[in-house]
Amino acid sequence: MELSQSNQILYMSLTAILIYLLSRLFSLFWLSPTSTRRRLHLNGFDGPRPSFPWGNLMEMYRKVDRSNSFGISHNIHSTVFPYFATWRKIFGKVFIYWLGTEPFLYIAEPEFLKKVTSGSMGKKWGKPNVFKHDRKPMFGKGLVMVEGDDWTHHRHIIARAFSVNNLNSMIGKMVESTINMLDTWSNRLAIGIHEIDVENDITRNAAEIIAKTSFGISQENGKKVFEKLQAMQIMLFRSNRLVGVPFSKLLFPKQSYKAWKLGKEIDQLLLTIISSRRENPASNDQQDLLGYMFAENEEKATSKRKLTSRELVDECKTFFFGGHETTALALSWTLLLLALYPEWQKALREEIEEVSKGEPLSADMLVRLTKMGWVWNEVLRLYSPAPNVQRQAREDVVIGDVVIPKGTNMWIDVVGMHHDPTLWGDDVNEFKPERFKDNINGGCKHRMGFLPFGFGGRICVGRNLTIMEYKIVLSLILRKFSLSVSPTYIHSPRIMLSLRPSQGVPLILHHL
Numbered sequence: 383m384e385l386s387q388s389n390q391i392l393y394m395s396l397t398a399i400l401i402y403l404l405s406r407l408f409s410l411f412w413l414s415p416t417s418t419r420r421r422l423h424l425n426g427f428d429g430p431r432p433s434f435p436w437g438n439l440m441e442m443y444r445k446v447d448r449s450n451s452f453g454i455s456h457n458i459h460s461t462v463f464p465y466f467a468t469w470r471k472i473f474g475k476v477f478i479y480w481l482g483t484e485p486f487l488y489i490a491e492p493e494f495l496k497k498v499t500s501g502s503m504g505k506k507w508g509k510p511n512v513f514k515h516d517r518k519p520m521f522g523k524g525l526v527m528v529e530g531d532d533w534t535h536h537r538h539i540i541a542r543a544f545s546v547n548n549l550n551s552m553i554g555k556m557v558e559s560t561i562n563m564l565d566t567w568s569n570r571l572a573i574g575i576h577e578i579d580v581e582n583d584i585t586r587n588a589a590e591i592i593a594k595t596s597f598g599i600s601q602e603n604g605k606k607v608f609e610k611l612q613a614m615q616i617m618l619f620r621s622n623r624l625v626g627v628p629f630s631k632l633l634f635p636k637q638s639y640k641a642w643k644l645g646k647e648i649d650q651l652l653l654t655i656i657s658s659r660r661e662n663p664a665s666n667d668q669q670d671l672l673g674y675m676f677a678e679n680e681e682k683a684t685s686k687r688k689l690t691s692r693e694l695v696d697e698c699k700t701f702f703f704g705g706h707e708t709t710a711l712a713l714s715w716t717l718l719l720l721a722l723y724p725e726w727q728k729a730l731r732e733e734i735e736e737v738s739k740g741e742p743l744s745a746d747m748l749v750r751l752t753k754m755g756w757v758w759n760e761v762l763r764l765y766s767p768a769p770n771v772q773r774q775a776r777e778d779v780v781i782g783d784v785v786i787p788k789g790t791n792m793w794i795d796v797v798g799m800h801h802d803p804t805l806w807g808d809d810v811n812e813f814k815p816e817r818f819k820d821n822i823n824g825g826c827k828h829r830m831g832f833l834p835f836g837f838g839g840r841i842c843v844g845r846n847l848t849i850m851e852y853k854i855v856l857s858l859i860l861r862k863f864s865l866s867v868s869p870t871y872i873h874s875p876r877i878m879l880s881l882r883p884s885q886g887v888p889l890i891l892h893h894l
């Protein structure tokens with residue numbers, strides 16, 4: 383009798399817990415999104431109708447253009463974001479769409495972006511929780527993801543580690559890796575192979591450079607971290623992502639487990655490197671970002687706010703994942719464009735010769751490569767490696783009569799703005815580096831229409847490092863080889879987190 387009574391109590395408790403959990407889930411994934419949708423609608427934001435639990439994801443997957451185009455056009459917006467291109471025709475340059483149960487405010491209107499983010503408004507936006515979760519193995523709680531006081535503190539230390547003097551000390555490492563890559567190209571040419579998929583090699587070279595400049599790879603543990611980070615990059619790249627769909631990770635348990643395990647191993651190895659540098663300060667004399675962050679930490683000897691070992695680990699991973707692919711893509715798209723426009727290839731080669739006179743490259747010379755600077759900007763405009771920027775409202779954002787409710791995400795379509803003829807003129811889809819000659823904004827009609835590195839306080843902290851690497855790698859290539867497009871090249875830019883040439887960039891190389 384006593385047993386059945388206690389069974390009954392247990393049964394009732396379990397039922398109560400189950401009902402509570404179900405009602406929480408119902409509220410989180412159904413009631414709350416429905417009420418947000420209603421509020422957004424009342425505030426004048428329209429958009430495609432979502433369905434539960436996918437939001438608009440299915441329509442987005444269906445619309446992805448998997449065909450390979452045969453011509454080479456720089457008018458890529460409707461190829462890489464066909465769903466946005468379609469919705470824009472119906473709803474304009476600001477509308478709401480849904481990733482799973484997460485609302486996203488699509489923005490391709492710089493003036494609207496300025497209104498909702500400038501001045502004190504900027505503080506109301508954080509990084510979307512949904513991406514923090516999805517990209518945790520890559521960035522952890524590194525600078526890209528932290529918010530509030532933590533962000534101010536990290537940014538201060540990291541920005542100082544990226545100072546011009548510190549970056550100048552890295553030129554040798556960049557040259558060394560690139561020369562190794564160019565030697566392998568020369569070897570291939572020597573045995574009659576002239577077609578090289580430059581994207582592949584450029585990406586490997588950029589990964590090596592960022593690992594060397596972030597935490598060093600001359601020691602065994604550094605090498606291991608580098609290999610595992612590359613494995614992680616490939617795995618995350620291949621994995622299916624149903625961002626915003628509740629419990630979607632459970633659909634791919636094997637992948638999620640592997641990424642988690644690899645992440646743990648990388649963290650452990652980086653912690654070992656950091657501890658050995660802490661214990662043996664002499665070994666910390668290396669001129670890399672980790673070493674410079676240590677130095678910044680030491681300057682704060684009396685303050686409590688130093689970066690912890692755990693935070694340093696996440697920053698090293700952030701530099702690797704945030705820094706190498708973006709730089710490699712800028713270089714790969716540049717090589718393609720220079721192969722397509724030989725007059726610019728010639729102009730840059732002449733500039734390199736004039737500035738360096740055949741001497742080894744120095745920081746001072748890099749600054750004087752002005753035409754290369756225009757090409758850099760034009761490539762980032764046409765083929766922006768970071769095709770979008772996101773935020774999430776941490777509180778209600780009020781602009782006049784309009785309220786953007788707390789929790790709403792913002793998706794800024796950088797490719798859309800960079801290819802908008804109303805901002806750039808009728809030649810928007812032409813490769814014209816000279817538009818940046820006398821105008822750092824390339825003649826864009828709105829200051830916030832050109833955003834290759836984001837905007838406001840969160841603008842890319844690695845932009846000086848990346849342009850330095852870009853100029854070094856490009857100068858070394860152009861000094862040695864001429865480039866033309868291989869007949870096997872297929873122009874198929876795709877969004878795979880970043881904006882990639884999905885079929886690689888095979889070029890024909892000849893020694894000069």
Ligand code: HEM
Pocket residue numbers: 525526527537592700701702704705706708709712766767768771772833834835836837839840841842843844845847848
């Ligand atoms: C062509 C190369 C690059 C492009 C196009 C690029 C693009 C961007 C963009 C668009 C943002 C802003 C993201 C946002 O506001 O949400 C950003 C932030 C960031 N980038 Fe880059 N990046 C490049 C290279 C690098 C490199 C080489 C590093 C590091 C070694 C780096 C590290 C970071 C970090 C740490 C942030 C976060 C800054 C913060 O939130 O305070 N990036 N980058």
